[in-house]
Amino acid sequence: xxxxxxxxxxxxxxxxxxxxxxxxxxxxxxxxxxxxxxxxxxxxxxxxxxxxxxxxxxxxxxxxxxxxxxxxxxxxxxxxxxxxxxxxxxxxxxxxxxxxxxxxxxxxxxxxxxxxxxxxxxxxxxxxxxxxxxxxxxxxxxxxxxxxxxxxxxxxxxxxxxxxxxxxxxxxxxxxxxxxxxxxxxxxxxxxxxxxxxxxxxxxxxxxxxxxxxxxxxxxxxxxxxxxxxxxxxxxxxxxxxxxxxxxxxxxxxxx
Numbered sequence: 001x002x003x004x005x006x007x008x009x010x011x012x013x014x015x016x017x018x019x020x021x022x023x024x025x026x027x028x029x030x031x032x033x034x035x036x037x038x039x040x041x042x043x044x045x046x047x048x049x050x051x052x053x054x055x056x057x058x059x060x061x062x063x064x065x066x067x068x069x070x071x072x073x074x075x076x077x078x079x080x081x082x083x084x085x086x087x088x089x090x091x092x093x094x095x096x097x098x099x100x101x102x103x104x105x106x107x108x109x110x111x112x113x114x115x116x117x118x119x120x121x122x123x124x125x126x127x128x129x130x131x132x133x134x135x136x137x138x139x140x141x142x143x144x145x146x147x148x149x150x151x152x153x154x155x156x157x158x159x160x161x162x163x164x165x166x167x168x169x170x171x172x173x174x175x176x177x178x179x180x181x182x183x184x185x186x187x188x189x190x191x192x193x194x195x196x197x198x199x200x201x202x203x204x205x206x207x208x209x210x211x212x213x214x215x216x217x218x219x220x221x222x223x224x225x226x227x228x229x230x231x232x233x234x235x236x237x238x239x240x241x242x243x244x245x246x247x248x249x250x251x252x253x254x255x256x
Contacts, residue, residue: 192252199248
């Protein structure tokens with residue numbers, strides 16, 4: 001069996017093992033995530049309300065067009081909006097308690113809340129001034145931003161406009177829920193810090209050792225790249241590295 005056959009066999013075997021492992025990992029959840037989902041903390045799906053007996057438009061996924069730089073900019077914008085949601089909800093709730101209408105509270109938020117969330121509220125008010133309904137404007141804003149927390153807020157507003165109720169108390173409850181979610185997310189990130197460091201070590205340590213030995217004693221590593229059995233073990237090692245990193249990433253990736 002020559003070197004090319006060994007490489008082909010190793011590649012096929014590694015690909016098959018990686019695919020089987022990914023199927024198992026995709027159905028596996030860590031104990032922490034199972035406990036969170038058992039108490040309903042891991043679910044981010046919110047029921048969609050009907051406005052005037054018509055279904056609300058389904059939320060479109062964020063566009064991935066524009067390349068990596070556009071995605072990075074969008075993610076930073078989402079993080080900025082996510083950090084402003086609680087303050088915006090508190091402002092709107094206080095305005096409602098002071099006697100303002102919902103539209104007046106949104107207009108105040110568009111002036112008082114800094115960008116980027118303030119710009120989104122201002123755009124929402126501009127759409128309503130051009131004749132769009134409140135529900136459609138809020139839905140379009142939710143589609144643009146692409147955050148589940150904001151989608152939850154607008155769903156509550158739409159339901160309240162249909163059935164009535166104290167919107168200020170609803171917004172206060174949502175703000176408390178978002179605040180607790182952020183706190184739990186920070187705790188989980190702290191608890192999984194060791195797993196993230198382990199992933200970096202598992203991925204970088206073999207490469208560091210390979211580079212060190214190649215510099216200190218190059219002839220010691222040459223048989224590994226020249227002998228067919230060495231090439232076979234390199235392929236197996238790379239496959240194992242990828243599988244290990246994917247496993248660690250799945251274990252520490254807990255949705256809240």
